[in-house]
Amino acid sequence: MREDELRSILLVKAIEESDREATLIPAADRISASREAKRAGEGDADRMLARRAEALLAKVLVRHPFVEDIVRHAGGVAGVGWIVVAAAFLAGLALSALDGTRRINVLAFPLLALVLWNLLVYVLVLASWLRASGSSKSRGRRLPAIAVQGAVARLASLIAKSKSFNAPLAEALARFLREWQEAARPLLTARAVRMLHFAAAAVGVGLIAGLYLRGIAFDYRAGWESTFLDAARARSLLAVLYGPASWLTGIAIPDAAHLEAIRWRDAVDGESAARWIHLLAATVLLFVVSPRLVLALIATFRIARWSRRAPVPASLAPYARIAFSGVGGLVDRGIVMVVPFAYEPAANSLARLRTLLGAEMGEHLAIDLRAPVRYGDEEAFVRNVGDQGGQLADVIVLFASLAATPEEENHGFVIEGLRDWLAKHRPQAQLVVMIDEGPYAVRVPADRLEERRRAWQAFVAARGVEPRFANLGA
Numbered sequence: 001m002r003e004d005e006l007r008s009i010l011l012v013k014a015i016e017e018s019d020r021e022a023t024l025i026p027a028a029d030r031i032s033a034s035r036e037a038k039r040a041g042e043g044d045a046d047r048m049l050a051r052r053a054e055a056l057l058a059k060v061l062v063r064h065p066f067v068e069d070i071v072r073h074a075g076g077v078a079g080v081g082w083i084v085v086a087a088a089f090l091a092g093l094a095l096s097a098l099d100g101t102r103r104i105n106v107l108a109f110p111l112l113a114l115v116l117w118n119l120l121v122y123v124l125v126l127a128s129w130l131r132a133s134g135s136s137k138s139r140g141r142r143l144p145a146i147a148v149q150g151a152v153a154r155l156a157s158l159i160a161k162s163k164s165f166n167a168p169l170a171e172a173l174a175r176f177l178r179e180w181q182e183a184a185r186p187l188l189t190a191r192a193v194r195m196l197h198f199a200a201a202a203v204g205v206g207l208i209a210g211l212y213l214r215g216i217a218f219d220y221r222a223g224w225e226s227t228f229l230d231a232a233r234a235r236s237l238l239a240v241l242y243g244p245a246s247w248l249t250g251i252a253i254p255d256a257a258h259l260e261a262i263r264w265r266d267a268v269d270g271e272s273a274a275r276w277i278h279l280l281a282a283t284v285l286l287f288v289v290s291p292r293l294v295l296a297l298i299a300t301f302r303i304a305r306w307s308r309r310a311p312v313p314a315s316l317a318p319y320a321r322i323a324f325s326g327v328g329g330l331v332d333r334g335i336v337m338v339v340p341f342a343y344e345p346a347a348n349s350l351a352r353l354r355t356l357l358g359a360e361m362g363e364h365l366a367i368d369l370r371a372p373v374r375y376g377d378e379e380a381f382v383r384n385v386g387d388q389g390g391q392l393a394d395v396i397v398l399f400a401s402l403a404a405t406p407e408e409e410n411h412g413f414v415i416e417g418l419r420d421w422l423a424k425h426r427p428q429a430q431l432v433v434m435i436d437e438g439p440y441a442v443r444v445p446a447d448r449l450e451e452r453r454r455a456w457q458a459f460v461a462a463r464g465v466e467p468r469f470a471n472l473g474a
Helices: 003-018 027-041 045-063 067-073 078-095 109-134 142-164 167-183 185-217 231-249 256-261 274-308 316-323 347-361 378-383 386-390 408-425 446-461
Strands: 103-105 221-223 334-340 365-369 395-401 430-436 467-470
Touching (some): 003 045, 003 167, 003 274, 067 142, 109 185, 231 274, 334 347, 378 408, 408 446, 430 446
Parallel strands (some): 334 365, 430 467
């Protein structure tokens, strides 16, 4: 799914879920868009959702044009990013004048600080890559996270302004912002990272430009002075700082005797700064501009990959079933495989489950009820789920009881196993975890019922699946 498709779907989803009275998107428009999308989608749920969202969003934009500003700014820091890069370039120009109008200190402490800072950043970037390769969870970085939060705050401010003339739409947009920020966090972070790398490179480019522009306009004199360093130690420091630039440009670093001769004193005004400007510029190019542009290019590749293949949030599966339930469901003849786990539901509970699934997924479906999976049989069930009907199922419903306490080695193993099996063998199929509250609701007070419900909610959601709760014994 492309970035723009996911953004449109989440926006329309937020509007529909907030607009219960169908004032922002009339019910007739929803049904019409579902019917047309189903006709053109050829059974691909993602494609059908994207076409439906495109049609409905077009109508929303006609009625509420300011929503287009929200869509345009939802991509991250792109607009403000160029302002930050321009400011960084001006900072680099200012950095070139720290030694004064006509003098360059060859020890270049501002340059040394700039190089050391960037080397530290490269070490941190490498460390973050190593952590990411060794762990399934990536850790956010502070500066990119701040940039992302700034972009989100700007969008939230735009949405808040709309409350005065359309409160229901403002509520829907706020809901969209929360879901979009969560779903697109890797993309927004990558764009912030790229902006920061461009800004750092711009500081270096500004420093180089400032040195050469001022060198053309003024007679720069190069020299040095220090309270703690003699010529020999200064030569050693310069060999480290300018060594790579000297190798690249072929400009030799003077020996200690020459450095002593250009040391600033009462009667000594240094020497022509041409060679030192070249060394300064080459050093900045090697240690600041080039690596930062390479890192920005890597971030660009990540952005392009995410934009073309955006991960689909788990919340879209139940939304898709509801969106197309009024036109016969996601598929014309779907198969719903129902698997009770550690639970033997009563006949009336199964009947109510059929009714519930038909209402939410469309009447044109076949219920394939399987024998309950008992404790201890989890591994065998997951291993053979394809042979037991999983290869034909459009939806697998794992049916459990709220009376049971969710456990990692039992419920967690089955949910994760089904999730991973579907992702590998049936990526268009969906997994639903249905929790029957009936057997538990008749025995415990409301507060304990809510406590157990929260436990199941957190347990199932942690595995990337949206749990469903229903009192099928009522």
